Amino acid sequence: MKMQLLEDKIRAEGEIIGNDIVKVDMFLNHRIDVDLLCEIGKEFKRLFGDLGINKIVTIEASGIGIACVTAQYFSVPVVFAKKGFHRNVGNDIYSGEVFSFTKGITTQIGISKKYLTPDDRILIIDDFLANGGAVKGLIGLADQAGAKVMGVGICIEKGFQSGGKELREMGYRVESLAIIKSINDGKIVFG
Amino acid sequence: MKMQLLEDKIRAEGEIIGNDIVKVDMFLNHRIDVDLLCEIGKEFKRLFGDLGINKIVTIEASGIGIACVTAQYFSVPVVFAKKGFHRNVGNDIYSGEVFSFTKGITTQIGISKKYLTPDDRILIIDDFLANGGAVKGLIGLADQAGAKVMGVGICIEKGFQSGGKELREMGYRVESLAIIKSINDGKIVFG
Numbered sequence: 560m561k562m563q564l565l566e567d568k569i570r571a572e573g574e575i576i577g578n579d580i581v582k583v584d585m586f587l588n589h590r591i592d593v594d595l596l597c598e599i600g601k602e603f604k605r606l607f608g609d610l611g612i613n614k615i616v617t618i619e620a621s622g623i624g625i626a627c628v629t630a631q632y633f634s635v636p637v638v639f640a641k642k643g644f645h646r647n648v649g650n651d652i653y654s655g656e657v658f659s660f661t662k663g664i665t666t667q668i669g670i671s672k673k674y675l676t677p678d679d680r681i682l683i684i685d686d687f688l689a690n691g692g693a694v695k696g697l698i699g700l701a702d703q704a705g706a707k708v709m710g711v712g713i714c715i716e717k718g719f720q721s722g723g724k725e726l727r728e729m730g731y732r733v734e735s736l737a738i739i740k741s742i743n744d745g746k747i748v749f750g
Numbered sequence: 751m752k753m754q755l756l757e758d759k760i761r762a763e764g765e766i767i768g769n770d771i772v773k774v775d776m777f778l779n780h781r782i783d784v785d786l787l788c789e790i791g792k793e794f795k796r797l798f799g800d801l802g803i804n805k806i807v808t809i810e811a812s813g814i815g816i817a818c819v820t821a822q823y824f825s826v827p828v829v830f831a832k833k834g835f836h837r838n839v840g841n842d843i844y845s846g847e848v849f850s851f852t853k854g855i856t857t858q859i860g861i862s863k864k865y866l867t868p869d870d871r872i873l874i875i876d877d878f879l880a881n882g883g884a885v886k887g888l889i890g891l892a893d894q895a896g897a898k899v900m901g902v903g904i905c906i907e908k909g910f911q912s913g914g915k916e917l918r919e920m921g922y923r924v925e926s927l928a929i930i931k932s933i934n935d936g937k938i939v940f941g
Contacts, residue, residue, distance in 0.1 A: 590865040591814075591828040593821040619811035623782075624818035624828065630784040637782040637815065674781040 562602050562736035565714065566749050568595060569737055578742045579719070580661075587686055587714065588621045593628065599736060600629035603684065603712040606734045607633075610709040612682045614638060616675070616701065618657075618668060618693050625714060626684045633682070638675065640668040640697060653703040657696035660720075661689065670700050677705035688713040688735060691722025698731070715739065718750045753793050753927035756905065757940050759786060760928055769933045770910070771852075778877055778905065779812045784819065790927060791820035794875065794903040797925045798824075801900040803873045805829060807866070807892065809848075809859060809884050816905060817875045824873070829866065831859040831888060844894040848887035851911075852880065861891050868896035879904040879926060882913025889922070906930065909941045 574582040586592035612633055617626035618640040626637045643666070654669040675681075683697050694711055701708050708731060716723045716735035726733050740750035765773040777783035803824055808817035809831040817828045834857070845860040866872075874888050885902055892899050899922060907914045907926035917924050931941035 584862065585864075586827075589829065589832065589862055591818060591821075591830070593818055593828055594825065596818060597822060620814060620830070620832075623811060623814040624830075627782060627784055627787060627815035627819050628822070630782075631788060631819070634785065636777075637784055638780065639782070639811070641780065641811075671775065671780055673776075 561738070561749070562599070564595065564598055565737045568592070569715065569739075570747060573747065575742055575745050575747065579717070581715070581739065581742065581747065583686075583715065587625075591624050593624075596625060596628040599625060599714060600632050602736060603629045603682070603734075604632035607682050607710045607712060610682075611680050612709050614675075614679045614681045614706075615684055616640070616670075616681045616697055617684045618642070618697060622685045622693075625686060629682075629684055629712070638670055640670050640700060642666050642668055653700040655696045655699040655703075657692045659692055668696050668700070670704075672704070675700060675704035675706050679704065679706035680709045681706050682709055683711045684713075685711075686714045688716040688722045688726075688733070689720040691726055694722065694726060710734065712736075752929070752940070753790070755786065755789055756928045759783070760906065760930075761938060764938065766933055766936050766938065770908070772906070772930065772933065772938065774877075774906065778816075782815050784815075787816060787819040790816060790905060791823050793927060794820045794873070794925075795823035798873050798901045798903060798923075801873075802871050803900050805866075805870045805872045805897075806875055807831070807861075807872045807888055808875045809833070809888060813876045813884075816877060820873075820875055820903070829861060831861050831891060833857050833859055844891040846887045846890040846894075848883045850883055859887050859891070861895075863895070866891060866895035866897050870895065870897035871900045872897050873900055874902045875904075876902075877905045879907040879913050879917075879924070880911040882917055885913065885917060901925065903927075 572585040652669040711733040713735040716738045718738040738750040740748045763776040843860040902924040904926040907929045909929040929941040
């Protein structure tokens with residue numbers, strides 16, 4: 560569900576690099592416009608508010624602020640996956656791998672078993688969706704716990720990469736507040 | 751300024767390890783109790799609300815949620831220092847080092863020069879204050895920018911370590927919502 564305020568912000572303050580990268584350090588990833596975050600949180604509540612969600616799950620670092628501000632409107636806790644776990648971390652962690660196409664590296668992620676349970680009906684929140692590595696990694700942790708993934712809320716989806724399409728085809732309800740269809744000659748086309 | 755709700759939470763859900771570690775993964779550092787975060791944010795607003803603060807500064811990862819929820823009550827943006835910068839990262843980053851006594855490692859931190867300026871009157875927010883490495887690192891970045899550090903808001907201070915005392919002696923206004931004076935035989939004594 561398109562959110563005009565976010566598209567306007569991306570157009571005004573996003574920094575375009577080549578034909579596939581938009582840096583949003585100015586309001587989402589380094590400096591955080593918290594008023595905007597509140598509007599984003601309310602929009603996620605409007606979109607996912609009727610699904611009985613009892614936990615919001617994200618991944619460090621830039622997902623945490625968005626998840627916490629959003630969680631207020633749901634009155635539910637946040638759990639964030641930590642990065643840099645080792646494969647053999649023991650029996651008390653659900654763990655997995657996230658491959659980042661952008662950075663070309665694989666990162667171990669994990670969530671303590673105490674904080675994901677079969678009773679959970681979770682909403683996954685993240686800032687970006689491109690190839691979907693992070694979201695798929697979080698779904699993997701939820702699956703290990705037997706938690707239900709009720710939805711995936713994304714701020715900015717790169718529609719020209721395959722993550723969103725793949726997740727929707729897998730049956731997940733993915734709502735992206737801004738979908739970038741393409742970047743041509745320094746101009747962003749929203750989908 | 752002591753916050754009873756937070757002390758009660760630490761007593762009820764904190765996990766004591768030996769005589770110097772309290773893990774608060776259950777509500778602050780991995781799973782996040784966002785209702786509690788809202789109360790923490792309101793308390794910081796009460797304590798620092800009259801200082802003309804125009805930016806909240808923290809460090810990834812666990813400071814981000816607290817900073818974002820707090821920033822709502824101030825209607826100001828958040829800037830978080832990123833970890834893992836290299837020393838020679840270029841001219842567009844204020845950078846410094848944080849030594850963690852707990853982990854025994856030094857981490858490079860940095861903030862883009864665009865997001866800290868001489869006009870800034872900042873509030874530094876963090877989850878823990880022990881030896882003060884992270885807060886001193888953030889003060890170092892603010893100093894490089896010529897930004898004014900108006901206050902330091904901490905959720906949990908370890909009063910038996912030296913960071914809080916040192917920062918107060920340096921003239922900084924440090925407000926910790928819970929101060930752990932000591933941990934004896936599995937019991938926490940608050941200061």
